[in-house]
Amino acid sequence: xxxxxxxxxxxxFDQELAEWRExxxxxxxxxxxxxxxxxxxxxxxYTPDDWSGTRYLDELGxxxxxxxxxxxxxxxxxxxxxxQRQLIGLGTPEDYNARVTSLLESGSNAIxxxxxxxxxxxxxxxxxxxxxxxxxxxxxxTIEHMDACLEGVSMEHVSTALNxxxxxxxxxxxxGVAERRGIDRSRISGTSNQSDxxxxxxxxxxxxxxxxxxxxxVLLDHIEYCQETVPNWNSLSIVGQHMQQAGATxxxxxxxxxxxxxxxxxxxxxxxxxxxxxxxxxxFFFDISISFFEEVAKFRAGRRIWARIVKERFGVKDxxxxxxxxxxxxSGADLTRQQPLNNIARVAIQAMAGIFGGLQSMHTDGFxxxxxxxxxxSAQIAIATQNILRDExxxxxVIDPLGGSYYVETLTDQMESEIADLICRIDDAGGMYKAVExxxxxxxxxxxxxxxxxxxxxxxxKVVGVNCYIAExxxxxxxxxxxxxxxxxxxxxxxxxxxxxxxxxxxxxxxxTLARVANSKDENIFAAVVASASAGATHxxxxxxxxxxxxxxxxxxxx
Amino acid sequence: xxxxAITPPARVLVTKIGLDxxxxxxxxxxxYLRDAGMEVIYTPPWQSIDxxxxxxxxxxxxxxxxxxxxxxxxxxxxxxxxxxxxxxxxIGVIVGGIVPDNERPCLLDAGVDQIFGPGAARDEIVARVxxxxxxxxxxxxx
Numbered sequence: 001x002x003x004x005x006x007x008x009x010x011x012x013f014d015q016e017l018a019e020w021r022e023x024x025x026x027x028x029x030x031x032x033x034x035x036x037x038x039x040x041x042x043x044x045x046y047t048p049d050d051w052s053g054t055r056y057l058d059e060l061g062x063x064x065x066x067x068x069x070x071x072x073x074x075x076x077x078x079x080x081x082x083x084q085r086q087l088i089g090l091g092t093p094e095d096y097n098a099r100v101t102s103l104l105e106s107g108s109n110a111i112x113x114x115x116x117x118x119x120x121x122x123x124x125x126x127x128x129x130x131x132x133x134x135x136x137x138x139x140x141x142t143i144e145h146m147d148a149c150l151e152g153v154s155m156e157h158v159s160t161a162l163n164x165x166x167x168x169x170x171x172x173x174x175x176g177v178a179e180r181r182g183i184d185r186s187r188i189s190g191t192s193n194q195s196d197x198x199x200x201x202x203x204x205x206x207x208x209x210x211x212x213x214x215x216x217x218v219l220l221d222h223i224e225y226c227q228e229t230v231p232n233w234n235s236l237s238i239v240g241q242h243m244q245q246a247g248a249t250x251x252x253x254x255x256x257x258x259x260x261x262x263x264x265x266x267x268x269x270x271x272x273x274x275x276x277x278x279x280x281x282x283x284f285f286f287d288i289s290i291s292f293f294e295e296v297a298k299f300r301a302g303r304r305i306w307a308r309i310v311k312e313r314f315g316v317k318d319x320x321x322x323x324x325x326x327x328x329x330x331s332g333a334d335l336t337r338q339q340p341l342n343n344i345a346r347v348a349i350q351a352m353a354g355i356f357g358g359l360q361s362m363h364t365d366g367f368x369x370x371x372x373x374x375x376x377x378s379a380q381i382a383i384a385t386q387n388i389l390r391d392e393x394x395x396x397x398v399i400d401p402l403g404g405s406y407y408v409e410t411l412t413d414q415m416e417s418e419i420a421d422l423i424c425r426i427d428d429a430g431g432m433y434k435a436v437e438x439x440x441x442x443x444x445x446x447x448x449x450x451x452x453x454x455x456x457x458x459x460x461x462k463v464v465g466v467n468c469y470i471a472e473x474x475x476x477x478x479x480x481x482x483x484x485x486x487x488x489x490x491x492x493x494x495x496x497x498x499x500x501x502x503x504x505x506x507x508x509x510x511x512x513t514l515a516r517v518a519n520s521k522d523e524n525i526f527a528a529v530v531a532s533a534s535a536g537a538t539h540x541x542x543x544x545x546x547x548x549x550x551x552x553x554x555x556x557x558x559x
Numbered sequence: 560x561x562x563x564a565i566t567p568p569a570r571v572l573v574t575k576i577g578l579d580x581x582x583x584x585x586x587x588x589x590x591y592l593r594d595a596g597m598e599v600i601y602t603p604p605w606q607s608i609d610x611x612x613x614x615x616x617x618x619x620x621x622x623x624x625x626x627x628x629x630x631x632x633x634x635x636x637x638x639x640x641x642x643x644x645x646x647x648x649x650i651g652v653i654v655g656g657i658v659p660d661n662e663r664p665c666l667l668d669a670g671v672d673q674i675f676g677p678g679a680a681r682d683e684i685v686a687r688v689x690x691x692x693x694x695x696x697x698x699x700x701x
Contacts, residue, residue: 015643117578117629120604132578136628208580246583331581337657337677370658370677372630446586453587455682466678480659482630555603 015507017049036294037452038251040414046406049414050445053404059304059413063399065319067307069300069412071358071401072323074438077396081109083361084386085161085327089114089137090373091483092491093148096138100153106380109386110361111150112161112193112434114454115140122209122547124540125492126499134483136373137163139491141539142498146173147180154181155400161327163235166197168526169542172533174500179534191234191283191327192226195219198432199239201556202441203246214438214550219264220271222526227278234283236264237327243441244287245333247449251415255283255422256432256441258306262423262431265314268445275314279321288354288463289331290346293411296402299357300327301416306355328354329359335370338474339466341366345372348385355395356402362386372480439556457526495538502536510535511545569597572620574611575604576638577631584656585626588684592624608638612645621695622651622688632633636669637694643670645692649698651691655679 003533024044025031034042036240043050044530053060055404064074073079086108088099102112116137118128124141125133133139140146150160155178164170171192194200197215200208210218219236226235242252261282268278284302306324310316330350334345344367351364362381366374374382389395402408429435436442453463462468510532517528525546531543547553569575573589576581578657582604590599600618602611611687615623623642625635632654654666663674 120580121578128578129634132630133635135633136579245581371657447582450587450590477660479661 013048016109017047020045026183036250037291038249038294038298038415038418039290040251040294040411040418041101042411046410050406051122051409052408056347057310060403060409066311066322067304068322068324069204069304072325072360076340076358076399077355077390079343081390081396082355083110083159083327084108085112085159085361085363085382086379086383087112087114087329087363088164088379089116089163090339090481091134091489092139093145095134095483096149097151097153099379100149102376103379104153104158105385106383108383109155110159110161112163112363113138113140114163115428119170119539122540123538124538124545125345125495127540130393130485130488130492133488133492135481137486140147140170140173141495143173143176143533143536146496147171147177150174150177151426155181156187160188161193162190163193165192165194165200166215166222166420167529167542167546168192168195168218168222169529169539170376171222171531172526172530172542175530176534185230186305188230189232192222192235193240193285193327194242195236196239196264198263199242200232201436202256203242203248208553208555210546210553211345211551212433212553212556213391215549215553216267216433218525218546220267220392221524223268223278223281224271224273225524225526225530227273227281234281235284236281237285238264241285241287241329241385243445244289245331246445247301247452248445249448249452250287250289250291250294251418252444253287254298254302254415255419256426256445258297258302258309258419259423259426259432259435261306262309264433265310266400269314272552275310275316276318279314280309280318280323282325283360284326285329286326286328286359287333288328288350290334290350290353292349292419293402293408294415295350295353296356297408297411297415298401299328299354299359300403300408300412301419302326303358304412305416305419309423325360327360327363328357329363330354330365332365332369335365335367336463336465337370338537339471339479340367340370340478342465343370344385348389351385351389352395355389356400358400367402368478368480371477372482375481377480378478412428415534437556442556489502499538505534507537507541510537511541514542515549518546533534561620565596565689565692569622569688570599570600570618570620571624571688572589572601572602572611572615572618573624573626574614575626575684576606576611576632577627578605579629579631580604581624581628584628585624587653587698588624588626588629591681592687592688594687597688608634608641611638612641612647615642615647615650616645620650621692622653624653624655624688626656627656627658629657629693632656632662632666633685635666639669639671649695651688651695653688653691655684675677 060069064070114137116139162170185215216257223235226233240253240263244253303324307322514528517523653673
């Protein structure tokens, strides 16, 4: 072996390492092969033999400077705390408003809105079994509902994430409310969370509102519209989270998200948008599993690869456009219904991985989310977990505190190589849009989901309370959240009245215009959605109109 | 893994009714049942109750597995009523996924044969499906 810089700098290193290996082998007996969720083989010890920092400036550099491995801002969490953005969605608009108000009072500094599953399906509350309304999200079908949701919320100071993809009706309602309240659009900030339609066709199939091709057109119109008129709105959030929740490994989720981002960047460039500007508003959304070090490495590797991709593929020089900004959510799939209070510990560990991974915004799950939408008490514990980690445990005193760890740096490199391989595979398949259309991506994720389940089933992957440390008798389960049926009935009755009191002619006019614009080549569909929403059209009416013109979204692959 | 020699193979419908699209569980269970030698008819999520009843008739299935993550189990009693109306009372019905403890009785009272939650073992699921299919066959033979 030729002398490497480590051996030159540390005389005797090789001999000491060999001695330790021998001692380890003698004592451990049969050493089980350990692989992380992404399939990377994990060694018992990492040393300067694995990673030595000789390429520090190229591979890591300093926070705030490409490739951003150590963070996208020079000050990171020491300069600015991450947005504590809890997912919120339950019951009626009034129920939502009460929960938002209470979370803002407990330290949350940003909000989100999860609509009812009926909204995800693109239908209004009068077309759905009332039993299913408001159980997992808020009933929001009109501009009036949005106004009630945001009653007393200072829209110009609180950033809002709307979990509402194509055709972005909730955002259209929000813009209408802002106009009513006389708030200038330039002061509205937030994110069209989950605007990434590709992720919905791949996994977490909540949003097949429009066909794949139709969704593609509406997303581009939405991005263009926001760039021109709502400059502080992040119109695009690329979602690796759905894929990981559906079973993708952490490396696959990161790889597929980056491929999706490449696809959208190419689509925007084809549309004629300037990459330097448009890429500054790209944001990502990821899952944080309990595989602690793997998650930290995933985020560090993702940042580094994205900066390189943007620079090399799109020739972008402005460092602001190379920043990999992300929101992350602690993984619900890791939570157990058994012994649910244990989930508080799981969430704390997941959140730590997210913080050390350098996130910009975070949601921590309530411990009862394996059973239902979180109760008020569990939502408070979830937000307190973030406060404890930041203020009490001093996790934010040092930027990228795991950087320079032989293990974390080696793992970051290995995750990077897994992710890069996947990007090549998708490139070879003709890009993400094609790879999803043909089912390649869905197939890979399905295989990973089954492989993980088999590891749990065999006991290879331990899950406390599920396949080990099983309680002889479980405590009584917390009661699931269910909305007040009387309040739900009232929402539906009010909605029917609202519809009947509108000028039918006016609604028909705006929807006719929307249909015409959808068939035009150069007019902006989202602008027509905004006009329809402000004129009083409902969510279901807008979606139905566009489904008619652009096609219904059907699952692409059924096993 | 249990692979039972049951001929002709059990015909099972795996589906999701209601509004939720989380299908990781239903896909995994469908693959378990296929691996055990069954004929699985799998649907995308968001089936209407009518569609499920029609499919059960057309495909002559012997058991329906309904997967629910986000409260869609609440409309399973409605499915049970419609199955009965369609003369399919002898079909086994299993609900899998998240059914909170306090809502189990409502499903069992409506005629659901079995509820499996997270952590149910593959062999346990497969064995129960075979058992219910055998029951359906003997009821139909009688």
